[in-house]
Amino acid sequence: MTEYGRGPGSEPWHPEDPLYGDGGWGGLQAAGGPSPYGGQGQYHPQQPQQAQYEDWSTGQQQAYGQQQYGGPAGQQQYDGGQGQQHNGGPAGQQQYNSGPEQQYNGGWDTGQHGHVPYAADPADPYGNQPGGYGAESPDYYGTPDAYPPPEPPSRRRTPEPEPERDWDPGPDQGEHAFFSGADDDEDDDEPPGRRGDRRGGRGGKKPKKRRSGCACLVVTLVFAGGLGGVGYFGYQFYQDRFGTSPDYAGEGTGLATVDIPKGAGGYVIGQKLKDAGVVKSVDAFVSAQAQHPKGNTLQEGVYVLKKQMSAKSAVALMLSPKSRDNLIIPEGKRNSWVYKQIDTRLGVDKGTTEGVAKKEWKSLGLPDWANTNKDIKDPLEGFLYPSSYPVAKGQKPADVLKKMVAQANQKYDELGLKAKAAELKLKDPLQVLTVASLVQAEGKYKHDFDKVATVVYNRLKPGNTETYGLLDFDSTVNYAKAESTLETGTVDDLRKFNDPYNTYKIKGLPPGPIGNPGDEALKSALNPAKGNWYYFVSINADETLFAETNKEHERNRQKYLEEQKKNSG
Numbered sequence: 166m167t168e169y170g171r172g173p174g175s176e177p178w179h180p181e182d183p184l185y186g187d188g189g190w191g192g193l194q195a196a197g198g199p200s201p202y203g204g205q206g207q208y209h210p211q212q213p214q215q216a217q218y219e220d221w222s223t224g225q226q227q228a229y230g231q232q233q234y235g236g237p238a239g240q241q242q243y244d245g246g247q248g249q250q251h252n253g254g255p256a257g258q259q260q261y262n263s264g265p266e267q268q269y270n271g272g273w274d275t276g277q278h279g280h281v282p283y284a285a286d287p288a289d290p291y292g293n294q295p296g297g298y299g300a301e302s303p304d305y306y307g308t309p310d311a312y313p314p315p316e317p318p319s320r321r322r323t324p325e326p327e328p329e330r331d332w333d334p335g336p337d338q339g340e341h342a343f344f345s346g347a348d349d350d351e352d353d354d355e356p357p358g359r360r361g362d363r364r365g366g367r368g369g370k371k372p373k374k375r376r377s378g379c380a381c382l383v384v385t386l387v388f389a390g391g392l393g394g395v396g397y398f399g400y401q402f403y404q405d406r407f408g409t410s411p412d413y414a415g416e417g418t419g420l421a422t423v424d425i426p427k428g429a430g431g432y433v434i435g436q437k438l439k440d441a442g443v444v445k446s447v448d449a450f451v452s453a454q455a456q457h458p459k460g461n462t463l464q465e466g467v468y469v470l471k472k473q474m475s476a477k478s479a480v481a482l483m484l485s486p487k488s489r490d491n492l493i494i495p496e497g498k499r500n501s502w503v504y505k506q507i508d509t510r511l512g513v514d515k516g517t518t519e520g521v522a523k524k525e526w527k528s529l530g531l532p533d534w535a536n537t538n539k540d541i542k543d544p545l546e547g548f549l550y551p552s553s554y555p556v557a558k559g560q561k562p563a564d565v566l567k568k569m570v571a572q573a574n575q576k577y578d579e580l581g582l583k584a585k586a587a588e589l590k591l592k593d594p595l596q597v598l599t600v601a602s603l604v605q606a607e608g609k610y611k612h613d614f615d616k617v618a619t620v621v622y623n624r625l626k627p628g629n630t631e632t633y634g635l636l637d638f639d640s641t642v643n644y645a646k647a648e649s650t651l652e653t654g655t656v657d658d659l660r661k662f663n664d665p666y667n668t669y670k671i672k673g674l675p676p677g678p679i680g681n682p683g684d685e686a687l688k689s690a691l692n693p694a695k696g697n698w699y700y701f702v703s704i705n706a707d708e709t710l711f712a713e714t715n716k717e718h719e720r721n722r723q724k725y726l727e728e729q730k731k732n733s734g
Contacts, residue, residue: 410448416478417443417471422557427465431455434463438479442472449476459484466491467555492556494549494569496683497605501647503549503681507565510556518562525563530570534583534594540665540676547598547678548573576684585691589622595677597690602678605686606640609703614689616711619696625673631699631715636668644679704728 421441425434435450444450453476454460460480468488470479482488492510494503504519511518522529526536526544536544545566550573556565582594591597600621608617624632639653645666653659659669666675682690698711700718702725710725712718 410452410476411446412449413445413473413475415473415475417474419472421470421472422559423468423470424555424557425463425465425468429465431460438470441470443470443474444476444479445473446476450479453477453480457481457484464553465555466553467557469557491553492565493553494551494681496551496686497602497680498551499644499680500543500546500549503569507556507562510558511560511562511565512558513562518566521562522566529563529566530574532574532577532594536677537593537595538676542666542677544677545570547595547602547681549681550576551681551683573681576687580687580691582691589691596674598682598687599674599678601682601687601690602680603636603638603640603674604689605682606644606680607638608686608689610706610709611685613701613703613709614685615692615694616696616698616709617701618689618693620698620701620711621690622693623697623699629699631713634672635670636674638668641666641668641675641679644675 421443423437423441423443425437429437431451431454432447434454435444435447438444438450439447454463456477457480463480463483466489468483470482470488474482492506494506500522501519504522505515507518508515522543522545529545531544531548535548549566549569552569552572554565554568554572577594577598582597586592586594586597589597589600591600600618603621604614604618607621608614621636623629624636625634627634637656639651642653642659642662642664643649645662645664654662656669659667662670665671666679668675696711697713700712700715700721701709702718702721703709704721704725705728710721712721
């Protein structure tokens with residue numbers, strides 16, 4: 166071996182070599198990268214090498230990188246300066262390129278020497294892999310996911326310990342950075358080939374969208390609204406079940422008139438009272454009504470109460486007769502009496518309501534079968550149905566009359582006056598109503614109404630030989646005269662009285678009703694008893710005598726006179 170020769174070992178032969186005895190700081194270098202020994206490739210004698218042969222016709226040769234080793238039987242080739250090349254000869258023979266600029270790779274004159282690789286590191290997974298062709302050699306340290314290349318010992322640094330963190334690990338330690346503005350798409354599942362683009366911001370990829378703070382604000386508002394709604398409804402639920410409803414204290418002051426409609430329940434009544442300023446809340450009234458033993462007996466009508474009353478006091482006063490201001494129309498009362506009562510309740514001049522009835526009767530809601538006779542004195546007669554009506558100051562007479570007519574229409578429809586008229590051989594429902602008014606006026610007691618109705622229908626028969634079609638009722642004469650007396654005069658005098666309502670002179674029914682019949686009289690007129698009675702007289706409250714002939718009727722009259730003497734004596 167010459168001075169420039171090289172032994173078979175894996176270490177540089179000269180002890181002054183900078184890497185003499187070095188373990189190679191890992192012994193590896195990134196393939197295709199710069200060599201720490203002058204930029205020349207490494208020789209791996211333990212790996213089999215593919216022989217490269219020169220094309221003698223062109224003088225061109227394919228080579229490995231910058232240096233080739235090969236040829237038959239370990240023949241060596243060294244690249245010289247100026248691109249000179251000497252091919253190997255026989256086995257084991259060395260050839261050296263000569264010329265003016267001849268170099269000996271690995272010689273001491275130039276400070277450079279050939280690369281003799283160290284022995285393969287058993288821990289290195291890439292140490293025994295064959296090299297590639299030129300720039301196509303695999304670079305095991307050049308990929309973005311690879312560990313960084315090893316450094317010389319002189320450059321190695323002790324790794325710094327990671328700083329301690331408090332309880333919040335932060336976005337880079339596994340916690341999702343919801344408020345950091347980072348895009349949710351940036352996750353660890355991104356393909357490795359794209360990591361370099363993300364880290365360096367290169368590769369032409371569009372910038373990631375950042376989460377706007379508006380999204381956080383919207384989420385916050387949604388949660389806040391939800392919590393607020395739950396809290397509100399929870400409070401209302403608590404107030405409805407367990408809370409105390411707002412209420413006034415004491416008996417109240419001033420006056421307030423409240424009209425309670427028919428069929429109104431506790432909440433409707435409470436709302437009416439609240440609107441009028443009587444109670445402070447509907448719930449307070451409903452609670453007080455439920456606690457009162459007679460709270461569910463409240464009826465429709467006009468109530469005169471005080472303002473700012475406690476709910477308990479309001480319920481108590483409404484149950485007292487003192488608060489009721491309803492006008493009660495008794496059965497059988499004429500319209501003239503009703504008009505006067507309305508004037509008094511409304512505080513208007515006498516005759517005001519009667520004048521409204523005469524002028525505005527067409528607009529008060531009468532049915533089409535009303536006022537069918539030109540001789541009717543009052544079109545509203547019989548249509549102011551006996552009942553209880555709310556009448557108080559501040560109301561108009563026309564409004565009060567409308568309520569009464571509406572009540573009558575409802576009742577007459579329920580009873581079916583139209584359907585019964587033809588069955589009873591009457592001209593129209595108005596005649597049925599007229600018969601009911603006569604039964605109400607002539608019958609002294611309700612248990613006699615069915616027989617009284619039979620007397621009316623029997624006297625109306627054309628072949629009647631007892632009265633010859635005349636009703637002969639004092640009540641009709643009194644209506645015609647606007648009186649209410651038993652001393653109507655003698656029969657001869659009554660037959661001389663000329664009036665359409667005088668049934669002593671005019672056969673058949675009067676032109677219209679003579680009063681406002683009640684429910685019992687109406688039912689009796691629609692369902693008369695079966696009998697041949699033409700006369701009747703009431704001796705006392707318990708007994709009314711009916712007769713089929715006038716002779717029998719005269720005997721009954723004598724009994725009546727005797728009874729009157731007993732009572733007067």
